[in-house]
Amino acid sequence: MTHLLRRTSGAIALTAALLLTGCTGGEPADPAAQPAADGSGHDVGVQLFQWTWDAIAAECTDQLGPAGYAWVLTSPPNEHITGEAWWTSYQPVSYRLESRLGTREQFAAMVRTCHAAGVDVRVDAVLNHMTGQDEPGTGWAGSSYEHDSYPGLWTPADFHRCGLTPSDDIASYADRAQVQTCELLNLADLDTGAPHVRARLTAYLQDLVSLGVDGFRIDAAKHMAAQDVGAILEPLPDDVAVMQEVIRGTAEPVQPDEYVPHGQVYEFTYGKEMLGVVAGSPGLALELGTATARYLPSDDAVAFVENHDTERNGSTLSYRDGTDDALATVLLLAGTYGTPQVYSGYAFDDVDAGPPQDATGRVQDATCGTAPGPGASLAPGDWVCQHRWPQVAGMVGWRGVVGDAPVVDAWSQGDAVALGRGERGFVVVNLGDAELRVTLPTSLPDGGYCDVLTAGGTCMQSTVRDGAVSVVVPPGAAQAWDVAHRA
Numbered sequence: 001m002t003h004l005l006r007r008t009s010g011a012i013a014l015t016a017a018l019l020l021t022g023c024t025g026g027e028p029a030d031p032a033a034q035p036a037a038d039g040s041g042h043d044v045g046v047q048l049f050q051w052t053w054d055a056i057a058a059e060c061t062d063q064l065g066p067a068g069y070a071w072v073l074t075s076p077p078n079e080h081i082t083g084e085a086w087w088t089s090y091q092p093v094s095y096r097l098e099s100r101l102g103t104r105e106q107f108a109a110m111v112r113t114c115h116a117a118g119v120d121v122r123v124d125a126v127l128n129h130m131t132g133q134d135e136p137g138t139g140w141a142g143s144s145y146e147h148d149s150y151p152g153l154w155t156p157a158d159f160h161r162c163g164l165t166p167s168d169d170i171a172s173y174a175d176r177a178q179v180q181t182c183e184l185l186n187l188a189d190l191d192t193g194a195p196h197v198r199a200r201l202t203a204y205l206q207d208l209v210s211l212g213v214d215g216f217r218i219d220a221a222k223h224m225a226a227q228d229v230g231a232i233l234e235p236l237p238d239d240v241a242v243m244q245e246v247i248r249g250t251a252e253p254v255q256p257d258e259y260v261p262h263g264q265v266y267e268f269t270y271g272k273e274m275l276g277v278v279a280g281s282p283g284l285a286l287e288l289g290t291a292t293a294r295y296l297p298s299d300d301a302v303a304f305v306e307n308h309d310t311e312r313n314g315s316t317l318s319y320r321d322g323t324d325d326a327l328a329t330v331l332l333l334a335g336t337y338g339t340p341q342v343y344s345g346y347a348f349d350d351v352d353a354g355p356p357q358d359a360t361g362r363v364q365d366a367t368c369g370t371a372p373g374p375g376a377s378l379a380p381g382d383w384v385c386q387h388r389w390p391q392v393a394g395m396v397g398w399r400g401v402v403g404d405a406p407v408v409d410a411w412s413q414g415d416a417v418a419l420g421r422g423e424r425g426f427v428v429v430n431l432g433d434a435e436l437r438v439t440l441p442t443s444l445p446d447g448g449y450c451d452v453l454t455a456g457g458t459c460m461q462s463t464v465r466d467g468a469v470s471v472v473v474p475p476g477a478a479q480a481w482d483v484a485h486r487a
Contacts, residue, residue, distance in 0.1 A: 033423040033445050035484045036403020044333065044396050045071040045122065046387045048366070049308045049345040050086060050355040053077075053102035055365040057113035065117030067393045068400040071241070072114060073122045073217055073341065077107055078204070079141040081131050082361060085352045086308070090219065091131040091187065093139030094153060095204040097211075100140055100363050111212040122215035122241060123208055127201045127232060128223045129187035130154065140361075148188045158197055160189040176253040180225050192228035201232050215241025218263075222246040226258040233262055243302045243341075248294075260300045267301040267338060269294045271316040274305055277331065278317065278324040282431050283412030286419065289337030296338075303338030305329050311343070312351040319347065319384045322374040323476040326391040327429050330453070330478045333395035334419060334427045336407055342396070344387040347378040356381045373455070390455035391478055398425055398452050401482040408443050416473070420444065425482035430473040439470045448487030451479045461487040 046069050048056055056072060064072060079094040089099065097104035111121045131137075136146045148156045162182035165171040170182045183189045191197050205216060221229055221244035233242060242263025246256040256265045270288055277285045289295050289303070305328045311318035317325045332340050346355050346366075356364045368385035369376070378384060386392055405422025412418070415432025423443045430436040442464055450459035462469055462481060473479055 030423065030445070032405075033483050035401040035424065035482070036405070038403065040404035041400040041402055042068065042070045044069055044340050044342060044399060045073055046342040046344055047073040047307060048075075048387070049343065050075050050089070050101070050363060051344075051366045052363050053106040053110040057110040059366075060110075060114035060117040060119045063388060063393075064114070064119045067387075068397045069119055069342075069387070071120035071122050071214065073124060074110075075101060076124045076126050076219070077101065077208070078126070079139045079143055081133060081137060081145075082140055084354045084357060084361070086354045087352070088354070090126055091133070092126050092129075093131060093137075093145050094141065094143040094150065095200075095207070096141050096143065097207070098141035100357070100361055108211045115212060120214035120241075121212065122217060122243070123213050124219055125205060125208075125216045126219045127190070127192070127204075127229075128220040129184065129189050130159075131188060132183075132186040134186070153200070154190070154197075158191055158194065160191050162189075173249055173252050173254075179252075179254050180223055184220060184223050189223070192224045192232065198228065198232050202235050205232070205236060209236060209240060214239075215243065218242065218244040220245060221259055221265075222254050226262065229259060230262040243339075256296055260296065264300055264302050264339060265296055266307075267296050267303055268310075268315075270301070270303045270332075270338065271305050271307075271310055274328045274331070275317060278321070278328050278431055280415065280431075282331075282415055282417040282429065285331045285335070285417050285429075286407075286410050286412065288335065298337050301338035302341055303332060304341045304343065305332055306343050307341075308343070308345060311345065312348075319345070319374075319378075319386060324431070325386070326374040326389050327431055327476070327478055329386070329389075329392050330395050330427065330429055330480070331417070333392070333399050334421075334429075334480070336404075336421075340399075342387050342392060345384055347380050347382045347384055349380045353380065371455075391453050394453040395427075395480060398427070398480050398482050401425055401484045409441055411440055413438075423483070425480065426469065427478060427480040428471050428473055429478040430475060433475050435475060436471065436473040439468050441467055442469050443467070444469070444481065444483070449481035450485045450487050452482060452485050453478055453480050459485075459487055463487075 076089045077097050078092050079096045079098050081088050081091045114121050148159045160181040164178050168183050170178045244259045244265045246259050246265050247268050259265050306316040310316040366383045372385035372388040402421035402425040405424045409420040416430045416436050418428040420426040420443050426442045426444050444464045446464050448461050448463050454460045
């Protein structure tokens with residue numbers, strides 16, 4: 001089954017607006033130096049981790065659509081266990097769309113609102129397992145459950161009993177059977193090889209599609225056989241986007257390539273190797289994604305700097321890295337590898353800590369404050385709002401302008417790196433502790449340009465003369481110019 005990205009009216013509106021912005025009068029310019037008008041740069045998604053449906057709806061209208069984001073990834077919407085930790089959302093009790101993030105009606109309204117803003121909606125879908133609780137309990141919406149028994153839904157016969165380890169938990173990732181039939185951290189592992197189990201999981205996804213959902217992140221896909229994932233997804237419409245979580249492990253038998261026939265796959269290598277880029281090797285940013293032994297092909301990959309798991313386990317950057325995190329995201333959005341996903345979560349001291357909740361356990365609507373940025377002072381529970389950081393939001397729009405233009409004029413020296421995208425855009429990143437002063441060749445047409453990463457909407461002008469631009473970039477900063485923002 002082929003999974004295609006849905007072209008939205010928002011993509012068309014965005015590119016039309018950029019064309020108008022870039023008009024300067026006179027003779028028509030070289031088409032190669034015009035903003036992308038085909039939606040090829042309208043591909044950036046954002047994971048709004050643990051945001052409520054009402055908050056996502058407002059964000060689509062006020063920020064995501066205007067900034068040029070193509071899609072938003074929500075947290076799991078189904079009924080889950082109760083508790084304060086973030087991972088309660090990842091322990092399903094039923095497939096009712098009632099959770100601490102909102103009701104079914106609120107979810108459906110959010111999808112409609114985001115679509116009206118030109119933003120697709122993708123859902124984090126937990127299909128591999130149910131709860132990890134040993135004692136019976138009651139879910140958020142009142143459904144009763146036991147570890148391997150969910151009345152009206154699953155019986156003990158619907159779960160794997162791997163019998164390969166004393167606890168039935170995964171003990172070795174070198175054993176394919178353990179990875180895909182034993183329990184992950186005591187989470188009751190569904191027998192996704194059984195046709196009736198697959199059919200019930202497909203019905204859950206179809207219900208979400210009926211509400212307008214445009215795609216899915218398949219949580220823990222690695223822990224299901226690739227053919228099982230494919231069978232669950234096969235009945236869905238071809239235009240439903242699929243992104244599968246398959247963490248690459250050296251010399252492990254289960255590898256991301258197996259899942260490519262069923263949709264895109266998250267390339268964890270990208271985020272992990274970005275650590276080396278910001279640690280002192282910015283030039284390596286120009287090579288990320290090129291090593292076929294370590295990377296999926298670009299069209300098959302979802303690339304990211306961090307997500308909700310990696311910011312907690314320390315395998316990638318996080319909001320705590322401040323400017324380094326922002327500049328890494330600039331480099332992600334400047335390049336051509338994969339489909340980019342930006343991350344936006346909340347501050348925490350305890351890795352298990354959940355988002356801000358009221359006395360009933362319902363998550364409170366996210367608020368971003370007046371000036372989100374990597375230098376903001378944050379207390380545990382504050383929403384970080386990385387997707388609104390000037391460096392990040394500015395690059396989303398920049399990417400919409402440059403579209404699929406190739407990388408040109410690549411340059412690196414010391415702690416700095418620069419690259420252009422055809423004749424449409426140019427970006428310089430200074431990861432060093434000293435000011436960068438340099439004149440660089442660029443394929444941008446001669447003239448004045450406004451830095452699209454400057455906060456506040458003011459025009460910080462740079463001028464291209466005779467195919468070169470002289471830049472002054474403060475330490476820990478970036479500047480970017482495109483043909484839709486001429487001075």
